[in-house]
Amino acid sequence: MPLPYPGPIAPQWQAAAAAKGFAIIGRIRDRYHLALSCDACGHVHASRIYTLMSAQPHCPACMIARLNQDAAAAGLAHLRLDANSRHYSHYRAPCGHSLRRQHEIVRRMAAGNTGLRCETCHAATEASEADAKGWKLLGPDLQGNPNYRLYAHADGCGATQRIARANMQTGRFECSSCGEGWAAALSFLYAMRFTLPSGQELVKLGYSRDPDSRLAHQLRIGRDMPCEILRRVPMRTGHDAICAEKPLHAKLRDRHPQAVVDPRVYRGKIRVCSEIYDTSLTQDVLALLDGIARRALDS
Ligand SMILES: [Zn+2]
Ligand SMILES: [Zn+2]
Ligand SMILES: [Zn+2]
Numbered sequence: 001m002p003l004p005y006p007g008p009i010a011p012q013w014q015a016a017a018a019a020k021g022f023a024i025i026g027r028i029r030d031r032y033h034l035a036l037s038c039d040a041c042g043h044v045h046a047s048r049i050y051t052l053m054s055a056q057p058h059c060p061a062c063m064i065a066r067l068n069q070d071a072a073a074a075g076l077a078h079l080r081l082d083a084n085s086r087h088y089s090h091y092r093a094p095c096g097h098s099l100r101r102q103h104e105i106v107r108r109m110a111a112g113n114t115g116l117r118c119e120t121c122h123a124a125t126e127a128s129e130a131d132a133k134g135w136k137l138l139g140p141d142l143q144g145n146p147n148y149r150l151y152a153h154a155d156g157c158g159a160t161q162r163i164a165r166a167n168m169q170t171g172r173f174e175c176s177s178c179g180e181g182w183a184a185a186l187s188f189l190y191a192m193r194f195t196l197p198s199g200q201e202l203v204k205l206g207y208s209r210d211p212d213s214r215l216a217h218q219l220r221i222g223r224d225m226p227c228e229i230l231r232r233v234p235m236r237t238g239h240d241a242i243c244a245e246k247p248l249h250a251k252l253r254d255r256h257p258q259a260v261v262d263p264r265v266y267r268g269k270i271r272v273c274s275e276i277y278d279t280s281l282t283q284d285v286l287a288l289l290d291g292i293a294r295r296a297l298d299s
Contacts, residue, residue, distance in 0.1 A: 002029040073110035093118045187241040189233040191285045195226040201279035207241035233293045248288050
Protein backbone atom coordinates (compact mmCIF):
# COMPACT_ATOMS: atom_id res chain seq x y z
CA MET A 1 0.00 0.00 0.00
CA PRO A 2 1.16 3.56 -0.70
CA LEU A 3 2.08 5.93 2.10
CA PRO A 4 -0.68 7.18 4.45
CA TYR A 5 -1.90 10.71 3.80
CA PRO A 6 -2.86 12.86 6.79
CA GLY A 7 -6.37 14.30 7.11
CA PRO A 8 -9.87 13.50 8.25
CA ILE A 9 -12.21 10.96 6.61
CA ALA A 10 -15.50 12.58 5.67
CA PRO A 11 -18.64 10.83 6.96
CA GLN A 12 -20.24 10.83 3.48
CA TRP A 13 -17.23 8.84 2.20
CA GLN A 14 -17.82 6.27 4.94
CA ALA A 15 -21.48 6.02 3.98
CA ALA A 16 -20.72 5.63 0.24
CA ALA A 17 -18.09 2.97 0.91
CA ALA A 18 -20.43 0.95 3.15
CA ALA A 19 -23.21 1.17 0.54
CA LYS A 20 -20.86 -0.07 -2.19
CA GLY A 21 -19.35 -3.06 -0.39
CA PHE A 22 -16.16 -1.54 1.04
CA ALA A 23 -14.71 -0.17 4.27
CA ILE A 24 -12.32 2.79 4.34
CA ILE A 25 -8.98 1.82 5.90
CA GLY A 26 -7.49 5.31 5.59
CA ARG A 27 -6.35 8.10 3.32
CA ILE A 28 -3.31 7.29 1.20
CA ARG A 29 -0.88 8.66 -1.40
CA ASP A 30 -2.36 12.15 -1.88
CA ARG A 31 -5.50 14.09 -1.14
CA TYR A 32 -7.43 12.27 -3.86
CA HIS A 33 -7.04 8.65 -2.67
CA LEU A 34 -8.45 6.24 -0.11
CA ALA A 35 -7.51 2.66 0.82
CA LEU A 36 -10.66 0.51 0.49
CA SER A 37 -11.06 -2.97 1.97
CA CYS A 38 -13.39 -5.34 0.07
CA ASP A 39 -16.27 -6.68 2.21
CA ALA A 40 -16.30 -9.88 0.13
CA CYS A 41 -12.62 -10.85 0.15
CA GLY A 42 -10.81 -8.42 2.47
CA HIS A 43 -8.43 -7.29 -0.26
CA VAL A 44 -7.30 -3.67 0.13
CA HIS A 45 -6.92 -1.50 -2.95
CA ALA A 46 -6.35 2.19 -3.67
CA SER A 47 -9.35 4.05 -5.01
CA ARG A 48 -9.84 7.65 -6.02
CA ILE A 49 -12.32 9.45 -3.77
CA TYR A 50 -14.01 10.69 -6.93
CA THR A 51 -14.56 7.09 -8.11
CA LEU A 52 -15.98 6.05 -4.76
CA MET A 53 -18.42 8.96 -4.71
CA SER A 54 -19.50 8.93 -8.36
CA ALA A 55 -19.33 5.26 -9.41
CA GLN A 56 -18.92 1.67 -8.22
CA PRO A 57 -15.30 0.85 -7.28
CA HIS A 58 -14.18 -2.63 -8.33
CA CYS A 59 -12.10 -4.89 -6.14
CA PRO A 60 -9.23 -6.11 -8.37
CA ALA A 61 -8.90 -9.34 -6.38
CA CYS A 62 -12.59 -10.17 -6.83
CA MET A 63 -12.30 -9.37 -10.55
CA ILE A 64 -9.35 -11.74 -10.98
CA ALA A 65 -11.22 -14.41 -9.02
CA ARG A 66 -14.21 -13.98 -11.35
CA LEU A 67 -11.99 -14.20 -14.45
CA ASN A 68 -10.35 -17.34 -13.05
CA GLN A 69 -13.78 -18.87 -12.46
CA ASP A 70 -15.08 -17.98 -15.94
CA ALA A 71 -11.89 -19.34 -17.48
CA ALA A 72 -12.13 -22.63 -15.58
CA ALA A 73 -15.78 -23.01 -16.57
CA ALA A 74 -14.74 -22.47 -20.20
CA GLY A 75 -11.94 -25.05 -19.95
CA LEU A 76 -9.18 -22.44 -19.91
CA ALA A 77 -6.71 -21.08 -17.38
CA HIS A 78 -6.61 -17.33 -16.84
CA LEU A 79 -3.00 -16.15 -17.18
CA ARG A 80 -3.07 -12.35 -16.90
CA LEU A 81 -4.97 -9.22 -17.83
CA ASP A 82 -4.17 -7.74 -21.20
CA ALA A 83 -2.00 -4.65 -20.87
CA ASN A 84 -3.72 -2.86 -23.75
CA SER A 85 -7.41 -3.45 -23.16
CA ARG A 86 -9.29 -3.92 -19.90
CA HIS A 87 -11.84 -6.11 -21.72
CA TYR A 88 -9.21 -8.71 -22.65
CA SER A 89 -7.03 -11.28 -20.89
CA HIS A 90 -4.52 -13.93 -21.85
CA TYR A 91 -5.57 -17.52 -21.29
CA ARG A 92 -3.91 -20.93 -21.51
CA ALA A 93 -5.87 -23.18 -23.90
CA PRO A 94 -6.15 -26.96 -23.33
CA CYS A 95 -3.66 -27.47 -26.21
CA GLY A 96 -1.09 -25.46 -24.23
CA HIS A 97 -1.09 -22.38 -26.45
CA SER A 98 -1.69 -18.91 -25.02
CA LEU A 99 -4.73 -17.09 -26.40
CA ARG A 100 -5.86 -13.48 -26.07
CA ARG A 101 -9.63 -13.32 -25.61
CA GLN A 102 -12.31 -10.86 -24.64
CA HIS A 103 -13.73 -11.58 -21.16
CA GLU A 104 -17.24 -11.59 -22.54
CA ILE A 105 -16.30 -14.28 -25.11
CA VAL A 106 -14.91 -16.47 -22.33
CA ARG A 107 -18.15 -16.05 -20.36
CA ARG A 108 -20.07 -17.10 -23.48
CA MET A 109 -17.77 -20.11 -23.88
CA ALA A 110 -18.41 -21.02 -20.25
CA ALA A 111 -22.14 -20.85 -20.95
CA GLY A 112 -21.63 -23.14 -23.94
CA ASN A 113 -22.70 -20.46 -26.41
CA THR A 114 -19.48 -20.33 -28.35
CA GLY A 115 -16.56 -22.65 -29.00
CA LEU A 116 -12.82 -22.27 -28.89
CA ARG A 117 -10.54 -22.32 -31.88
CA CYS A 118 -6.84 -22.04 -31.17
CA GLU A 119 -5.36 -20.02 -34.04
CA THR A 120 -1.96 -21.61 -33.58
CA CYS A 121 -3.28 -25.18 -33.72
CA HIS A 122 -5.58 -24.30 -36.59
CA ALA A 123 -2.82 -22.68 -38.63
CA ALA A 124 -0.67 -25.76 -38.01
CA THR A 125 -3.48 -28.02 -39.23
CA GLU A 126 -3.90 -26.02 -42.41
CA ALA A 127 -0.16 -25.80 -42.96
CA SER A 128 0.22 -29.57 -42.69
CA GLU A 129 -2.75 -30.15 -45.00
CA ALA A 130 -0.96 -28.05 -47.62
CA ASP A 131 2.35 -29.71 -46.85
CA ALA A 132 0.84 -33.13 -47.52
CA LYS A 133 -0.06 -31.93 -51.04
CA GLY A 134 3.37 -30.42 -51.72
CA TRP A 135 2.24 -26.84 -51.15
CA LYS A 136 3.08 -24.22 -48.55
CA LEU A 137 0.38 -22.18 -46.84
CA LEU A 138 1.36 -18.51 -47.19
CA GLY A 139 -1.63 -16.79 -45.62
CA PRO A 140 -5.16 -15.55 -46.15
CA ASP A 141 -6.66 -15.01 -49.60
CA LEU A 142 -5.60 -11.63 -50.97
CA GLN A 143 -9.04 -11.23 -52.51
CA GLY A 144 -10.61 -11.66 -49.07
CA ASN A 145 -12.60 -14.85 -49.70
CA PRO A 146 -12.70 -16.65 -46.31
CA ASN A 147 -12.83 -20.05 -48.04
CA TYR A 148 -9.61 -19.42 -49.96
CA ARG A 149 -5.98 -19.25 -48.91
CA LEU A 150 -2.80 -18.19 -50.63
CA TYR A 151 -0.42 -21.10 -51.23
CA ALA A 152 2.94 -21.60 -52.93
CA HIS A 153 3.78 -24.68 -54.99
CA ALA A 154 6.68 -25.60 -52.70
CA ASP A 155 7.43 -29.06 -54.13
CA GLY A 156 6.93 -27.86 -57.70
CA CYS A 157 7.46 -24.64 -59.58
CA GLY A 158 7.19 -22.34 -56.54
CA ALA A 159 4.35 -20.31 -58.08
CA THR A 160 1.79 -18.80 -55.73
CA GLN A 161 -1.90 -19.46 -56.23
CA ARG A 162 -5.17 -18.86 -54.39
CA ILE A 163 -6.89 -22.18 -53.73
CA ALA A 164 -10.02 -23.04 -51.77
CA ARG A 165 -9.03 -24.76 -48.53
CA ALA A 166 -11.58 -27.52 -49.22
CA ASN A 167 -9.82 -28.23 -52.54
CA MET A 168 -6.43 -28.27 -50.85
CA GLN A 169 -7.78 -30.89 -48.44
CA THR A 170 -9.11 -33.11 -51.24
CA GLY A 171 -6.41 -32.33 -53.80
CA ARG A 172 -8.99 -31.22 -56.38
CA PHE A 173 -6.93 -28.48 -57.98
CA GLU A 174 -3.86 -28.13 -60.12
CA CYS A 175 -1.00 -25.70 -60.34
CA SER A 176 -1.92 -23.20 -63.01
CA SER A 177 1.77 -22.54 -63.66
CA CYS A 178 3.39 -25.97 -63.98
CA GLY A 179 0.10 -27.91 -63.92
CA GLU A 180 0.92 -31.59 -63.63
CA GLY A 181 -2.71 -32.13 -64.53
CA TRP A 182 -2.26 -30.03 -67.61
CA ALA A 183 0.89 -31.82 -68.68
CA ALA A 184 -0.88 -35.16 -68.30
CA ALA A 185 -4.12 -34.17 -70.05
CA LEU A 186 -5.10 -34.51 -73.72
CA SER A 187 -3.67 -31.60 -75.69
CA PHE A 188 -3.48 -30.38 -79.29
CA LEU A 189 -0.98 -29.11 -81.78
CA TYR A 190 -2.67 -26.57 -83.99
CA ALA A 191 -2.20 -24.30 -86.98
CA MET A 192 -4.11 -21.02 -87.11
CA ARG A 193 -4.46 -18.38 -89.80
CA PHE A 194 -4.76 -14.68 -89.00
CA THR A 195 -5.50 -11.86 -91.43
CA LEU A 196 -4.10 -8.55 -90.21
CA PRO A 197 -5.96 -5.28 -90.92
CA SER A 198 -3.30 -4.60 -93.57
CA GLY A 199 -4.48 -7.70 -95.40
CA GLN A 200 -1.28 -9.60 -94.63
CA GLU A 201 -1.93 -13.24 -93.76
CA LEU A 202 0.02 -15.08 -91.07
CA VAL A 203 0.13 -18.66 -89.85
CA LYS A 204 0.74 -19.68 -86.26
CA LEU A 205 1.80 -23.08 -85.04
CA GLY A 206 1.38 -23.94 -81.38
CA TYR A 207 -0.03 -26.28 -78.78
CA SER A 208 -2.93 -25.94 -76.41
CA ARG A 209 -5.31 -27.99 -74.32
CA ASP A 210 -8.14 -26.09 -76.00
CA PRO A 211 -7.14 -24.36 -79.26
CA ASP A 212 -10.58 -22.78 -79.81
CA SER A 213 -10.59 -21.12 -76.42
CA ARG A 214 -6.95 -20.12 -76.85
CA LEU A 215 -7.81 -18.43 -80.13
CA ALA A 216 -10.99 -16.77 -78.87
CA HIS A 217 -9.84 -15.63 -75.43
CA GLN A 218 -6.08 -15.35 -75.49
CA LEU A 219 -4.52 -14.82 -78.90
CA ARG A 220 -6.88 -12.54 -80.77
CA ILE A 221 -6.83 -8.99 -79.46
CA GLY A 222 -9.23 -7.38 -81.94
CA ARG A 223 -12.64 -9.09 -82.07
CA ASP A 224 -13.00 -8.30 -85.79
CA MET A 225 -9.70 -9.71 -87.00
CA PRO A 226 -10.42 -12.67 -89.30
CA CYS A 227 -8.82 -15.87 -88.02
CA GLU A 228 -9.43 -19.58 -88.19
CA ILE A 229 -8.03 -22.85 -86.96
CA LEU A 230 -6.63 -24.77 -89.93
CA ARG A 231 -5.62 -27.98 -88.22
CA ARG A 232 -5.90 -29.67 -84.79
CA VAL A 233 -3.75 -32.70 -84.02
CA PRO A 234 -4.68 -34.41 -80.74
CA MET A 235 -1.71 -35.38 -78.57
CA ARG A 236 -1.92 -37.84 -75.69
CA THR A 237 -0.59 -35.32 -73.15
CA GLY A 238 0.45 -31.69 -72.87
CA HIS A 239 3.98 -32.93 -72.37
CA ASP A 240 3.87 -34.84 -75.68
CA ALA A 241 2.54 -31.72 -77.37
CA ILE A 242 5.42 -29.53 -76.16
CA CYS A 243 7.97 -32.16 -77.13
CA ALA A 244 6.52 -32.45 -80.64
CA GLU A 245 6.09 -28.71 -81.15
CA LYS A 246 9.62 -27.51 -80.35
CA PRO A 247 11.41 -29.39 -83.18
CA LEU A 248 8.75 -28.22 -85.66
CA HIS A 249 9.64 -24.60 -84.97
CA ALA A 250 13.33 -25.42 -85.22
CA LYS A 251 12.72 -27.08 -88.57
CA LEU A 252 10.65 -24.19 -89.94
CA ARG A 253 13.15 -21.56 -88.78
CA ASP A 254 16.02 -23.56 -90.29
CA ARG A 255 14.43 -24.14 -93.65
CA HIS A 256 12.63 -20.82 -94.06
CA PRO A 257 14.30 -18.14 -91.95
CA GLN A 258 12.85 -15.42 -94.20
CA ALA A 259 9.29 -16.60 -93.38
CA VAL A 260 9.62 -15.94 -89.65
CA VAL A 261 7.54 -12.79 -89.20
CA ASP A 262 8.95 -9.86 -87.22
CA PRO A 263 6.83 -9.60 -84.02
CA ARG A 264 6.47 -5.86 -84.61
CA VAL A 265 4.17 -6.72 -87.51
CA TYR A 266 1.53 -8.31 -85.27
CA ARG A 267 2.20 -6.57 -81.97
CA GLY A 268 -1.07 -5.29 -80.47
CA LYS A 269 -3.08 -7.61 -82.74
CA ILE A 270 -2.07 -11.11 -81.72
CA ARG A 271 -1.18 -11.78 -78.08
CA VAL A 272 2.05 -13.71 -78.63
CA CYS A 273 5.63 -12.70 -79.24
CA SER A 274 7.02 -15.40 -81.55
CA GLU A 275 6.11 -18.55 -83.49
CA ILE A 276 4.31 -16.72 -86.27
CA TYR A 277 5.16 -17.33 -89.93
CA ASP A 278 4.30 -15.82 -93.27
CA THR A 279 1.28 -17.39 -94.92
CA SER A 280 3.53 -18.77 -97.68
CA LEU A 281 4.57 -21.39 -95.10
CA THR A 282 1.02 -22.60 -94.48
CA GLN A 283 1.34 -25.75 -96.60
CA ASP A 284 4.67 -26.64 -94.91
CA VAL A 285 3.14 -26.19 -91.46
CA LEU A 286 0.14 -28.34 -92.34
CA ALA A 287 2.38 -31.02 -93.86
CA LEU A 288 4.43 -31.17 -90.64
CA LEU A 289 1.28 -31.48 -88.55
CA ASP A 290 -0.17 -34.16 -90.84
CA GLY A 291 3.08 -36.07 -90.48
CA ILE A 292 2.77 -36.00 -86.71
CA ALA A 293 -0.91 -37.01 -86.90
CA ARG A 294 0.02 -40.06 -89.05
CA ARG A 295 2.79 -41.09 -86.67
CA ALA A 296 0.45 -40.64 -83.69
CA LEU A 297 -2.05 -42.94 -85.39
CA ASP A 298 0.62 -45.57 -86.12
CA SER A 299 1.92 -45.63 -82.54
ZN1 LIG B 1 -12.65 -8.43 -3.29
ZN1 LIG C 1 -3.31 -24.56 -29.77
ZN1 LIG D 1 3.54 -25.41 -60.06
